[in-house]
Amino acid sequence: MMELYLNATSPYARVVRIAALEKGLETAITLQWCDPWSDDPRLLAVNPAARVPALVTDEGHTLSESLLIVHHLDAVGPGPDLVPQAGRSETLQQTGWGQGLMEAAFQTVIARKHQGAAADESVLGQRRLRAIDRTLAALADHGMDQPGTNTVTLGGIVVAVALDYLLFRLPEVAWQDRHPALARWHDEMSNRSSFLRTRFP
Ligand SMILES: N[C@@H](CCC(=O)N[C@@H](CS)C(=O)NCC(=O)O)C(=O)O
Structure with a gap:
């Protein structure tokens, strides 16, 4: 099970959540709600930059940067390509x-x-x-x-x-x-x- 560290007001985290839903990965990801601004220890344990979004992959790696996270979800999810070859x-x-x-x-x-x-x-x-x-x-x-x-x-x-x-x-x-x-x-x-x-x- 992947884990996504996020908060509700981050536009970057929202991009990742939308991408996960569009890729059919809803049940493959546990949402870990946290406050990046209060140095939440659970977030610090996975992402030294203390920023959301951060995704812990099935292999146990932490991906930071929303677009890199989407790159990964696009590769592992069954839904249609988010960056199709055409266009x-x-x-x-x-x-x-x-x-x-x-x-x-x-x-x-x-x-x-x-x-x-x-x-x-x-x-x-x-x-x-x-x-x-x-x-x-x-x-x-x-x-x-x-x-x-x-x-x-x-x-x-x-x-x-x-x-x-x-x-x-x-x-x-x-x-x-x-x-x-x-x-x-x-x-x-x-x-x-x-x-x-x-x-x-
Ligand atoms: N370039 C990053 C930006 C991430 C970012 O700025 N996240 C904010 C929340 S919207 C954050 O966690 N800030 C806490 C901090 O900078 O300490 C991405 O695309 O994921």
């Missing part, structure tokens, strides 16, 4: 843009939590906010494939979770007002069972 480089482009969006949003939230609103005015804070706006525009320009019932890819998962994380933690970005086609795509993705079952609190 592979486009899927990876979406994955990278989605991960960059998630990172800029997450770092904005953490910087505000530790340094207050002034964090947004710093050089790095301004860079993060510009990266969010540019990435949203690039995703909207590029267009996301309409999700069919069986066609979810890693790119679609990561982009949709990043957009959802913005609605959850940075609603003032209000990306859905500026990018209505992206909002329609996001609505459809959010109705997948894997998304409904892993909603942010």
Whole structure:
């Protein structure tokens, strides 16, 4: 039995949970809920970086970094490929843009939590906010494939979770007002069972 260390607010952990559900691995993974910010000893015992998500494999190795964990789940799970051969480089482009969006949003939230609103005015804070706006525009320009019932890819998962994380933690970005086609795509993705079952609190 694999073990996934996670918390409910981590967008990275949510990507892994959605990937696990899409790959048909729900019963192969025990969820270990923990708080990475309080140096939970159970998490430290498996991941020295004290970060979630972390997956302990059936072989007893700990995988950290959400995309590496998904790489493993994609190889061992029976469900459809999350990075299919057809359209592979486009899927990876979406994955990278989605991960960059998630990172800029997450770092904005953490910087505000530790340094207050002034964090947004710093050089790095301004860079993060510009990266969010540019990435949203690039995703909207590029267009996301309409999700069919069986066609979810890693790119679609990561982009949709990043957009959802913005609605959850940075609603003032209000990306859905500026990018209505992206909002329609996001609505459809959010109705997948894997998304409904892993909603942010
Ligand atoms: N690049 C990592 C990011 C993981 C990450 O930042 N996790 C956060 C929660 S969303 C965490 O555990 N932070 C605790 C800490 O940094 O001490 C991934 O893709 O998995």
